[in-house]
Amino acid sequence: MSARCPGETHTESAIDVVVIVVADPDHVVAGDQPPECVIDGWKTCADGLHILILAMLMLLGLHITVAVVHRGVRHDASQDSPAMIDEKLEPIFDDVVRRNAGEVEFHQAVHEVLESLGPVITKHPEYADQKIIQRICEPERQIIFRVPWRGDDGEVHINRGMRVEFNSALGPYKGGLRFHPSVNLGIVKFLGFEQIFKNALTGMPIGGGKGGADFDPKGRSDDEIMKFCQSFMLELYRHLGEQTDVPAGDIGVGEREIGWLFGQYKRITNRYESGVLTGKGTAWGGALVRTEATGYGVVFFVEEMLATRGESLDGRTVIVSGSGNVALHAIEKAQARGATVTACSDSSGFVHDPAGLDLDVLKDVKLHRRARISAYLDEVPSATFAERGNIWDVECHVALPCATQNELIRRDAEALARNGCIAVAEGANMPCTPEAVQVFNSAGIAFGPGKAANAGGVATSALEMQQNASRDSWTFEHTEARLAEIMKNIHQTCFEYADRFDAPGNLVHGANIAGFERVATAMVALGLV
Secondary structure (H helix, E strand, C coil): CCEECCCCCCCCCCCEEEEEEECCHHHCCCCCCCCCCCEECCCCCCCHHHHHHHHHHHHCCCEEEEEEEECCEEEECCCCCCCCCCCCCHHHHHHHHHHCCCCHHHHHHHHHHHHHHHHHHHHCHHHHHCCHHHHHHCCCEEEEEEEEEECCCCCEEEEEEEEEEEECCCCCEEEEEEECCCCCHHHHHHHHHHHHHHHHHCCCCCCEEEEEECCCCCCCCHHHHHHHHHHHHHHHHHHCECCCEEEECECCECHHHHHHHHHHHHHHHCCCCHHHCCCCCHHHCCCCCCCCHHHHHHHHHHHHHHHCCCCCCCCCEEEEECCCHHHHHHHHHHHHCCCEEEEEEECCEEEECCCCCCHHHHHHHHHHCCCCHHHHHHHCCCCEEECCCCHHHCCCCEEEECCCCCCECHHHHHHHHHCCCCEEECCCCCCECHHHHHHHHHHCCEEECHHHHCCHHHHHHHHHHHHHHCCCCCCHHHHHHHHHHHHHHHHHHHHHHHHHCCCCCCHHHHHHHHHHHHHHHHHHHHCCC
16 A cells, blocks of 8 residues: 655645555565555644654554655665755746646656756757757647447447657657556657667667556456457557557556457458557567567666676576566576576565576466465475565565566665675666665665666567568577567667766666657757647
């Protein structure tokens, strides 16, 4: 359960408090899906009534975590503030918060990028003159629509669908669709904003976008999910096209859902445009390696990070949060590279086996039986399951957060540093809080930000678009080799840009600056549009 402040516009002295009430404290964000938001509207817990409520909850044995939001930026309470942004950019960020009230995740994503851009604006004053940053922070188009559908019991349901077409300076909008009850405009904008720079880093001609709906597929029949997908596409289709906007999957949207969405698109338009959606089945226009791409790409990126330090994955221990598609394929590739993966999780807890997890059993539990991670012990009784533990307390050399945003906070980062972790790479989007990243930097832990480390998925989606355009199909080996080359180039680009702007080894700055410069250059060339 969680309670989040609405993040409305405040006076300069106002401070919002985000209160997260955790019955299972160490797994609220260590699982395979975002935490469910069930309470809204607390703007402060400074009055006596709220303090009394929190005290009563703690007496009941619940764990209380408080995160503070100041001027729209979420960070851990009682810890250091997030890194500062250049004073020239502060008015831009203030305006983003004012214009996008309550969208805390979006504020956090914008702040993280702006932290890196001060030197860029100094070097390129034309970007400031043409208000490139302001234009990037404002989506080109935001589409919100009603999605009505009828359940198996005859009851009518109404959900909200949305698509944020953020930036098309480099190519058609590209980004996934997420079906989950936590989806709102702020989360979609955070994901779309990150997608702009992630897609730019791939070097592929694709812009950034994101979409989804607050539909919960959990507990729904196949027929109900198909009906929802068809109703969703009945509105979205008019905004899509191979040269306009090309969605893919995300949480709650896999190959099955992409099939139903594509089928409805084909029916409405009477056109077989294979390239209008990616993540398709290989029998009807999909690309090999697309399923594995994000997880594989994270591992390829880690290998590049370690190589700059004269290290490798061989013989290292690895822990992975989550047990969805990204996590499972990160485990698969890490094991293939000689690492021992000892722990992974879902929202119910985590399993740990010092001898190494059995990937075949994991895949059976999560992909075929669709069971909780504790079912792993049915086949591997030597492993342990921790329902109330914290996966980040497990000793490891490499940590891969692959679940959801803000899942790894400062105290988790400190635990990883104490236990000898040497590298962290984000398989999910923005899973590490700003304070956690500060800990990694201070401890000398190599850190790969999500917009670089998990770009393998969208890169392979672009490769799928290439194959669709040429009516071609590549082998698994060829596509994987292209993916590995792209991830190597992304790391090299981030590394070089960090060095060029006096932040050697800081891949966060390198990724932000490189991605921004590629988009900004195109925007200047295209004029004021």
